[in-house]
Amino acid sequence: MRTVFPVLTVIGVIVALWYAACIPMNSPWTIQQLERAGKTMTVTEHIADTWAQERPRLPAPHQVFQELWDTVVMKKITSKRSLVYHGWITLSATLLGFGIGTGLGILLAVGIVHSRAMDMSVMPWAIVSQTIPIIAIAPMIIVVLYSIGVQGLLPKAFISAYLSFFPVVVGMVKGLRSPDAMQLDLLRTYYASSAQGFWKLRLPASLPYLFASLKIGVAASLVGAIVGELPTGAVRGLGARLLAGSYYGQTVQIWSALFAAAILAAGLVALIGLIERITLRRMGMRT
Amino acid sequence: MTISAQNLDLTFQTNDGPVQALKDVNLEISKGEFVSFIGPSGCGKTTFLRCIAGLEQPTGGAISVNGMTPEEARKARAYGYVFQAAGLYPWRTIGGNIKLPLEIMGFSKAEQADRVARVMELVDLAGFEQKFPWQLSGGMQQRASIARALAFDADILLMDEPFGALDEIVRDHLNEQLLALWARTEKTIGFVTHSIPEAVYLSTKIVVMSPRPGRISDVIESTLPRERPLDIRDSPEFIEIAHRVRDGLRAGHQDDA
Structure with a gap:
């Protein structure tokens, strides 16, 4: 039990850094899209968008795990997409x-x-x-x-x-x-x-x-x-x-x-x- | 003569030039004797034991073991050798370790089991056959290594500071056991040691050696009886022999002082 806490802490820090890194990496695309559409976003919306792009430079953790889940568990193992x-x-x-x-x-x-x-x-x-x-x-x-x-x-x-x-x-x-x-x-x-x-x-x-x-x-x-x-x-x-x-x-x-x-x-x-x-x-x- | 050395010389070629490990060593050992080799580091006592075992090649003189060259004696499995460390294989049980030489020498399975049981009894380790080395104390491990050397019934037992790494109390106990074992098996034993009391207590003959070049400075025939309780070490006779050993060691060291 004593090892669980440090291990979870390290994982937590890595995931947090990952999410943080997604913001500057994917922001330019968000800004570009907004400029093209002539719209504006609040900061919260902007950050949420960097974590939900279809082709991000750096995908957010949940996007990767969603994809893993879809292609490992949800597909038949004979499928070419599995x-x-x-x-x-x-x-x-x-x-x-x-x-x-x-x-x-x-x-x-x-x-x-x-x-x-x-x-x-x-x-x-x-x-x-x-x-x-x-x-x-x-x-x-x-x-x-x-x-x-x-x-x-x-x-x-x-x-x-x-x-x-x-x-x-x-x-x-x-x-x-x-x-x-x-x-x-x-x-x-x-x-x-x-x-x-x-x-x-x-x-x-x-x-x-x-x-x-x-x-x-x-x-x-x-x-x-x-x-x-x-x-x-x-x-x-x-x-x-x-x-x-x-x-x-x-x-x-x-x-x-x-x-x-x-x-x-x-x-x-x-x-x-x-x-x-x-x-x-x-x-x-x-x- | 079981072991006989005449004018034995051994020079090692090292990077710092030749080192004379043994010079003009003459010694006769009869069957059933218990001979100790004592002296400071570098006096050649271990080297001489290794010459008897055919593990080193002398560069001069002659040596015979059971009337053969040491190489032939080694081939005939004429001796068991006990090293300073027990050197048991950690992946074999105690019984398996004692079996090692028997497997190599091609004894039958039944014979192996018989012999293992017998020598384990001899070194007082009966019941530990299935244990692994790490489950035993240092003294017990060394006893197991003695059993391993005894298992194939060679007449000669060569021991290179076998108890050097053990504490005094364990050492006393093992010395006593070794004497009893020697009395029962009537082997010829060559025993290298640093300890004067150990040499005097165990031996029928004490060979005092001195370094640079390694040579024999005195050979003392013990006058102690074969039956030796531990308290014989307080007897005047014992103390007198110990004195003579110490004098011999000191004489060999004079040129150093």
């Missing part, structure tokens, strides 16, 4: 990409930890891969894959994987290397093979690091899937909603798609957090 429908399109690419990225990341990390050659040769490229803006490389991936006949879900999933493998590599390498010299010496006294060292010590020791990486990775995957929808002029998915919204000046639609993406990401991170808690607790670790 955000649940578009959300699922993006989510399926996200999950596939996250799976590919996580698998690839773990494999690379295992290779890097066990082979000095891989450590020297793979890690720099993994770092370089992340310095290239995803928005620049996403269209290339899609074009190249299209030319070899791969389209649909997979190209988006690859972009997702491209973003999500990196935190997994970094976290897993750190985790697999986390056992200290004494623990490694202990295994030497048993004359354990390096495979035994991997399965009995390194892998279990790396799990807390892996989960931290997965939380970052899953959010990055979602960003990747959305970015993957932008350059293709996709008509389905949250990225497509953002794109369509910006073509037609539908700011309310853009913001509601943004919120949907944020809520989806929060849900995914929370889900990983839950799996983490259950797994580590079953392993007897205090969390």
Whole structure:
């Protein structure tokens, strides 16, 4: 209960700032319309108008949530106007990409930890891969894959994987290397093979690091899937909603798609957090 | 001879140049002996124990363990090693931790369970098999790590300051238990310590070492009986041996003063 009050206060402050910001952002339009019509308004009416425009520069919170309500709850999920429908399109690419990225990341990390050659040769490229803006490389991936006949879900999933493998590599390498010299010496006294060292010590020791990486990775995957929808002029998915919204000046639609993406990401991170808690607790670790 | 070292030298190459960790170390340890290594930091006592275990490679001289090279002895799982920290895996129960070497060495499931039960009894931890390490005190964790080292029945037990991180009262208790365990199992024990009373109380042979370069300055054969109640530490004999250890330590330090 003690945490509820501060949390509500912060939300209240953000909403208040948001409403306040809508007034100067949307005022010019209101003034322009009044001048054109040759009318005047009281200050209260003027402010109310900045919160109720059809295509505001900055939509007011209630407009965004009205749109979210209409497109998430009120529409059938098979409808092209349902955000649940578009959300699922993006989510399926996200999950596939996250799976590919996580698998690839773990494999690379295992290779890097066990082979000095891989450590020297793979890690720099993994770092370089992340310095290239995803928005620049996403269209290339899609074009190249299209030319070899791969389209649909997979190209988006690859972009997702491209973003999500990196935190997994970094976290897993750190985790697999986390056992200290004494623990490694202990295994030497048993004359354990390096495979035994991997399965009995390194892998279990790396799990807390892996989960931290997965939380970052899953959010990055979602960003990747959305970015993957932008350059293709996709008509389905949250990225497509953002794109369509910006073509037609539908700011309310853009913001509601943004919120949907944020809520989806929060849900995914929370889900990983839950799996983490259950797994580590079953392993007897205090969390 | 269970363990025999002749003219053992070990020089580490560091960024500040070579450091002579062991110089001309000669020592014979017979089966069933309890040998303590005592000396200030940098005297090479831990390094010597690690040479016996085949965890460090000597740069000169010869060392044999059970008539083999330390590397072969390690391969033959000739010794159990107890480190200063218990180093139990937090994701395994106490029973699971003790099982670790047994799994690695390929004992059958039934054999594993038998041995775990037996060594837990031996270190007085029966009933704690299903607990996780964090649920145990430091002293109990260290006992579990001793049980882990005993589980595969090596004749030699090497202990590197196993009670160094524990308080005096717990330490006394564990020393007493360790003696009882030694009497029951008849193992050969190599024990590194900083504490004079601990060395004198436990050992049949006390090896006093001094630093820069690490070397043996005195080897004291204890005249105490094998049966040692805690109050033997007030006997004149005990005090005399402790004196000799202290003299040996002081002699090794003279060039520092």
